[in-house]
Amino acid sequence: MNKPQSWEARADEFSMYGFTDLPSVKARGTVVVTHGEGPYVHDVNGKRYLDANSGLWNMIAGFDHAGLAQAAKAQYDRFPGYHAFFGRMSDQTVMLSEKLIEVSPFDRGKVFYTNSGSEANDTMVKMLWFLHGSEGNPKRRKILTRLNAYHGVTAVSASMTGKPYNEVFGLPMEGFIHLTCPHHWRFGQDGESEEQFTQRLAAELEETILREGADTIAGFFAEPVMGAGGVIPPSKGYFQAVQSILKKHGIPLISDEVICGFGRTGNTWGCETYGFVPDAIISSKNLTAGLFPMGAVILGPDLADRLQAAAEKIEEFPHGFTASGHPVGCAIALKAIDVVMNEGLAENVRRLAPRMEAGLRAIMERSEHIGELRGIGFMWALEAVKDKATKTPFDANLSVSERIANSCTDLGLICRPLGQSIVLCPPFILTEEQMDEMFDKLERALTKVFAEVA
Numbered sequence: 001m002n003k004p005q006s007w008e009a010r011a012d013e014f015s016m017y018g019f020t021d022l023p024s025v026k027a028r029g030t031v032v033v034t035h036g037e038g039p040y041v042h043d044v045n046g047k048r049y050l051d052a053n054s055g056l057w058n059m060i061a062g063f064d065h066a067g068l069a070q071a072a073k074a075q076y077d078r079f080p081g082y083h084a085f086f087g088r089m090s091d092q093t094v095m096l097s098e099k100l101i102e103v104s105p106f107d108r109g110k111v112f113y114t115n116s117g118s119e120a121n122d123t124m125v126k127m128l129w130f131l132h133g134s135e136g137n138p139k140r141r142k143i144l145t146r147l148n149a150y151h152g153v154t155a156v157s158a159s160m161t162g163k164p165y166n167e168v169f170g171l172p173m174e175g176f177i178h179l180t181c182p183h184h185w186r187f188g189q190d191g192e193s194e195e196q197f198t199q200r201l202a203a204e205l206e207e208t209i210l211r212e213g214a215d216t217i218a219g220f221f222a223e224p225v226m227g228a229g230g231v232i233p234p235s236k237g238y239f240q241a242v243q244s245i246l247k248k249h250g251i252p253l254i255s256d257e258v259i260c261g262f263g264r265t266g267n268t269w270g271c272e273t274y275g276f277v278p279d280a281i282i283s284s285k286n287l288t289a290g291l292f293p294m295g296a297v298i299l300g301p302d303l304a305d306r307l308q309a310a311a312e313k314i315e316e317f318p319h320g321f322t323a324s325g326h327p328v329g330c331a332i333a334l335k336a337i338d339v340v341m342n343e344g345l346a347e348n349v350r351r352l353a354p355r356m357e358a359g360l361r362a363i364m365e366r367s368e369h370i371g372e373l374r375g376i377g378f379m380w381a382l383e384a385v386k387d388k389a390t391k392t393p394f395d396a397n398l399s400v401s402e403r404i405a406n407s408c409t410d411l412g413l414i415c416r417p418l419g420q421s422i423v424l425c426p427p428f429i430l431t432e433e434q435m436d437e438m439f440d441k442l443e444r445a446l447t448k449v450f451a452e453v454a
Contacts, residue, residue, distance in 0.1 A: 007032040007044045021402050021417075028406065036063020039427045039434060041414070051414045052426045052438050057227065057259050057379075058290035060428045061339050068291050068335055075331035084113060084325035092330035099337060100298050103268055105277045110304040112297040113325040117258035117284030118152025120295035121221065124254055124282060125156050126319055127297065127307055128218040134310035141175050142212055144205075144220040144251075148181040150228035151221060151256055160221055163228075177212065180204055181226070184235045185372050185383075186391070194236045202241035214249040219279075224270025227259035230421040231374055231381035239276040252279040252303060258295070259379070262286035262337065263346040263428060266353055266377035273376065279303050289336040292329040345428035349378045352435065356380060359439045360424070366443070369394075369450045378428060381421040382446075386454070393420045398453050407445035413438060422446075 004010045008029035017025065031049075033041045039062050040048050054060055061068060075092065082090045097111040112127075114120045125143060132140035143160055145151060151160040159172035162181070166172060180201050181187055188197045209217060220242070226232035246253050255278035260270030263286065267273045271281070280303050284295035299307065311317040323329070340346050353376070360380055364370040371385035384401060386394045394400045401417030408415050408422075416423040426438065 021399070023399075024402055024406060031409065038062045038064065039430055047412065049409065049412050049414045050426075050434060050437055050441070052424045052442075053414050053416045054425050054427045055290050056285070057264070057425050058285035058288075060263065060286050061289045061336070061345060062427050062429045065289065065339065067339060067343075068289055068332060071331050071335035072291060072328055075328045079327050081323075082325075082327050083320075083322055085320055089325050090327035090330065092327040092334065093325035096325075096330040096333050099334060100283070100296060103337065103341070104281060104298050104300075105269060105272065106298070106300040108301050108304070109299045110308070111299070113321075113330075114284075114295035114297070115293045115321055115323055116152070116295045117256070117282060118154045118157045118295075119321065120258070120282045120284055120297050121151045121157040121160060121256060122154045123319065124221075124280060124297050125160070125218070127299075127303070128252065130317070130319075131303070131306045131310045132218055134313055135306070137215060139213075139216050140218045142217045143176050144208070144217060145176065145178055146181050146222060146226075147178045148183070148226055148229035148232065149178070149221070149223060149256075150226070151223075177208060179208060181229065181232065182234045182238050183226075183229075183232045185374070198235045198237045198241055201235070201238065202245060205242060206245050209245070209249050209251070214251065217249070217251050219252040219254055220246055221254045221256055221282075223256045223258075224260045224274050225265060225376060225379060227379070227425075228418065230383070230418045231379050231423055231425075233374060233376055234274060239271075239274050243276050254278060254280045254282060256282045258282055258284040259286075259425075263340050263349055264377055264379050264425070266346075266350045268341070268346070286340070287336065288329060288332045289339065291336070292326070292332045293323075294326070294329040294333060340428065348430070349428050352430065352432065353377050355432065356424075356435060359435065363439065363443050363446070367446055367450065369454060370446070378430070379423075379425045381418065381423045384420045384422070384450075394453060400449065400453055403449045403453070404445050407448050408441060411441040411445060413441035413445070415442065 004013045011030040032044045035042055041051050042048050100111050101109050114123055145160045147162040149162045151157045158166050159176040162178040184194045184197045255271045261283045265273040271278050279300050281298040288294050360373050364373045370382050371388050371391050372383040386392045401420050404422050405417040
């Protein structure tokens with residue numbers, strides 16, 4: 001076999017791409033990166049890119065934070081690996097569980113570790129099925145989420161994900177119900193105010209519970225801000241309306257904070273930003289600032305007590321992963337939490353978020369083909385439209401957002417295409433100068449692509 005010579009050809013020959021626009025790869029090749037500095041990454045050809053996608057939302061402290069790397073190295077030297085089975089776990093695992101409850105909105109609770117956000121959501125579903133069955137309600141298995149939501153890629157978490165691409169896997173599985181996406185700009189009816197839209201979605205939830213039967217529903221999962229759906233904040237009063245209905249019917253509310261958690265919205269948790277306290281929190285990504293694959297289910301007091309009682313009935317909770325609560329991951333997470341909360345990263349998000357919004361809004365106002373700017377904190381999306389007045393999207397065959405993202409890449413800026421949107425979610429260390437660089441390269445790319453397709 002003749003081995004391909006270039007890095008790009010080697011990647012194409014031997015790697016299977018996930019969530020990648022294959023026509024773009026065929027036409028342009030893969031960007032193979034070697035290292036990073038601050039919010040920038042460098043490819044094998046020496047080109048530098050400002051990564052306004054924070055890797056995949058998660059490299060919030062940049063790509064060369066010395067303290068995080070040192071925490072990993074120190075723990076590898078001290079105790080490089082262990083599990084959390086059979087009544088044994090590392091001291092780092094114990095300390096991280098304490099810290100997560102301390103910084104959570106709960107006055108007490110318990111933590112269970114996984115290797116990703118997908119696994120954490122999958123685990124939470126199993127926990128709900130387990131406790132409801134233990135409490136004599138084995139029919140309580142249905143899971144409520146929303147269209148356009150993203151909760152992961154395991155069979156269960158993909159069934160929760162309200163995206164049409166999962167149809168190729170024969171998903172969702174039975175019993176996963178997707179409610180209306182809370183995106184007023186796109187899904188509001190003519191003349192319907194944002195508050196009226198929220199009430200319509202609340203009524204839909206109530207009607208769904210009554211139709212399906214509250215005694216068949218295990219839980220309701222929601223991202224405070226939909227991330228992979230295209231950065232969609234909830235409509236006004238959404239979570240307050242939803243939570244009151246769920247409480248009335250005894251249905252747990254799970255806040256999927258894989259993207260929002262640890263500062264992305266400007267507060268420690270997205271649920272804090274939107275004024276609600278869930279029954280459990282799902283965490284990953286920012287938990288380790290991207291330096292280690294880790295997820296966590298953070299249980300509030302009610303679910304913690306009920307799950308503990310269910311486990312004690314059969315003398316165990318029969319679930320776990322080999323690397324659950326890995327000591328190196330936990331050591332990194334402890335340092336990452338400290339970095340975000342005590343080294344000024346969270347404060348930088350709060351300080352520069354208004355500047356980021358203003359800069360992107362100015363770009364939108366100068367463009368004939370940006371119909372909406374939406375977001376909060378350090379997570380924003382610009383929605384491309386063929387016609388602003390009617391909100392008519394471009395023909396899907398034009399691949400407008402992919403073309404914009406590729407043009408940005410050519411200019412040395414990494415951003416993410418999602419549907420007809422361009423998403424910007426930079427590392428929390430971004431400076432004003434780097435933000436201006438992001439604005440400039442983005443607007444140049446938008447101008448180029450819109451001139452080609454309009």
